[in-house]
Amino acid sequence: MTKNGGLLADALVHLKPLMDDERISDDARRRLSQPNRVVEVEIPLRMDDGSLKVFTGWRSLYDNTRGPGKGGIRFHPNVTGDEVAALSFWMAVKCAVVDLPFGGAKGGICVDPKQLSRLELERLSRGYIRALLDVIGPDRDIPAPDVNTNETIMGWMADEYRQAAGRHQRGVITGKPPGHGGSLGRTAATGRGALQVLNIWERRRGRADQRPRIAVQGFGNAGFHFARLAHDAGYRVVAIADSRGAIYREEGLDPLPIWERKHESSELSGQVYCEETVCSEVEVDKLTNEELLALDVDVLVLAALENAITEKNVDAIRAPTILEIANGPINNAADRKLAERDVTVIPDVLANSGGVIVSHLEWVQNRMGDYWSEDEIERRLAERLGEQADLVFERAIAEDESLRSAAYRQGIERIAMAMDGLGTERYFCGDTGP
Numbered sequence: 012m013t014k015n016g017g018l019l020a021d022a023l024v025h026l027k028p029l030m031d032d033e034r035i036s037d038d039a040r041r042r043l044s045q046p047n048r049v050v051e052v053e054i055p056l057r058m059d060d061g062s063l064k065v066f067t068g069w070r071s072l073y074d075n076t077r078g079p080g081k082g083g084i085r086f087h088p089n090v091t092g093d094e095v096a097a098l099s100f101w102m103a104v105k106c107a108v109v110d111l112p113f114g115g116a117k118g119g120i121c122v123d124p125k126q127l128s129r130l131e132l133e134r135l136s137r138g139y140i141r142a143l144l145d146v147i148g149p150d151r152d153i154p155a156p157d158v159n160t161n162e163t164i165m166g167w168m169a170d171e172y173r174q175a176a177g178r179h180q181r182g183v184i185t186g187k188p189p190g191h192g193g194s195l196g197r198t199a200a201t202g203r204g205a206l207q208v209l210n211i212w213e214r215r216r217g218r219a220d221q222r223p224r225i226a227v228q229g230f231g232n233a234g235f236h237f238a239r240l241a242h243d244a245g246y247r248v249v250a251i252a253d254s255r256g257a258i259y260r261e262e263g264l265d266p267l268p269i270w271e272r273k274h275e276s277s278e279l280s281g282q283v284y285c286e287e288t289v290c291s292e293v294e295v296d297k298l299t300n301e302e303l304l305a306l307d308v309d310v311l312v313l314a315a316l317e318n319a320i321t322e323k324n325v326d327a328i329r330a331p332t333i334l335e336i337a338n339g340p341i342n343n344a345a346d347r348k349l350a351e352r353d354v355t356v357i358p359d360v361l362a363n364s365g366g367v368i369v370s371h372l373e374w375v376q377n378r379m380g381d382y383w384s385e386d387e388i389e390r391r392l393a394e395r396l397g398e399q400a401d402l403v404f405e406r407a408i409a410e411d412e413s414l415r416s417a418a419y420r421q422g423i424e425r426i427a428m429a430m431d432g433l434g435t436e437r438y439f440c441g442d443t444g445p
């Protein structure tokens with residue numbers, strides 16, 4: 012068993028009820044039950060002091076029936092092959108839920124990037140790409156940012172691939188800096204999309220004119236942009252947490268200055284933004300992460316890592332609505348308990364899909380060699396996400412099932428239909444070679 016205690020096995024539990032559906036063929040059922048492949052690589056890194064360290068990395072391709080694999084790369088000390096495989100499963104479901112022509116993939120390196128210098132980080136990022144040249148590619152498997160990776164890192168990685176290929180291949184990675192083939196709007200896309208999904212849900216529940224109080228766990232790319240946009244849209248962000256702790260203010264917090272303070276010194280390190288000096292303009296209370304999760308807010312937003320809510324702390328949760336921006340932040344046991352208590356969970360495979368939707372737009376722009384304005388990106392994101400979220404919500408209401416179950420059905424049916432459409436002789440499509 013891995014450090015994450017069988018994350019893929021826990022993730023696959025959601026498939027079980029769907030597998031009884033007669034629309035899912037036996038072949039599709041079998042092929043959906045494990046990843047196509049999980050590649051493990053050792054990446055040697057010359058440290059600034061001249062010593063050599065070796066880091067382990069992975070890239071998992073869960074399924075590529077509907078198109079090339081797609082999914083981010085995570086740098087974190089707890090990354091394992093099992094975690095990456097689970098994340099690639101969620102990517103496969105997510106891309107199908109919002110009807111993108113992609114399969115699911117994910118990658119990661121077991122490393123604490125906060126312990127590396129900028130040059131070490133660049134060498135490691137480039138080394139990861141060199142190690143995986145045979146499995147990634149613009150029509151094979153297309154990485155993007157995830158936890159502790161960003162557009163700078165995607166730029167280094169795309170450049171490493173370009174050097175190895177001997178030509179520009181911009182569509183090999185998304186989330187790059189604008190100017191190096193990156194799309195406008197990608198950085199904020201995950202948070203923007205999550206807010207749109209929440210807004211649609213709140214409107215359906217007749218709560219659009221209220222000013223919900225929200226608490227946000229995770230203040231990185233996804234959590235910050237969500238909090239900033241939600242604050243601007245009139246939500247009251249009463250609490251924010253990063254890996255070091257949480258701050259709370261009943262009157263509401265303005266996420267932008269908090270973010271600016273947090274990032275004054277270094278892009279990737281966690282700053283102690285909840286020190287009194289940092290928030291000296293307003294009175295804030297300090298909370299632990301567990302206290303933030305237990306706040307009596309209208310919406311609890313999970314934007315950090317997997318298993319934030321498990322059977323150990325689920326009974327303390329008081330929010331009636333949970334928005335999953337992180338992938339897999341609620342384990343199965345906790346999910347069942349929340350359902351028993353009629354807590355609405357807006358699931359990750361829909362709520363955080365804004366990022367990959369704009370990644371798809373970046374890939375399309377790279378292939379066209381022409382670039383859209385930020386307004387155009389936002390319009391296209393809103394159009395796709397609005398249509399697909401409505402389908403999920405309508406299905407959930409019509410079938411009287413959870414939003415997670417409705418989203419999974421939407422995604423899995425599309426993948427299974429694509430698998431069946433290819434016939435019986437297509438067993439594996441690793442897409443290696445030139």
Ligand SMILES: NC(=O)C1=CN([C@@H]2O[C@H](COP(=O)(O)OP(=O)(O)OC[C@H]3O[C@@H](n4cnc5c(N)ncnc54)[C@H](OP(=O)(O)O)[C@@H]3O)[C@@H](O)[C@H]2O)C=CC1
Binds near residue numbers: 157228234315366367
């Ligand atoms: N980036 C994207 O486009 C997408 C991201 N996601 C998912 O969203 C989640 C966050 O990703 P992203 O924002 O990109 O990652 P980042 O690395 O930018 O941010 C992660 C944030 O989570 C915080 N954090 C880490 N551990 C904890 C903890 N135990 N308690 C509270 N906060 C914690 C970090 O704290 P600190 O700042 O102190 O390090 C950081 O603020 C992940 O699950 C990711 O897979 C999903 C779809 C797309």
Ligand SMILES: O=C(O)CCC(=O)C(=O)O
Binds near residue numbers: 157
């Ligand atoms: O933008 C992408 O391709 C994938 C982002 C991601 O890793 C995710 O949605 O979890």
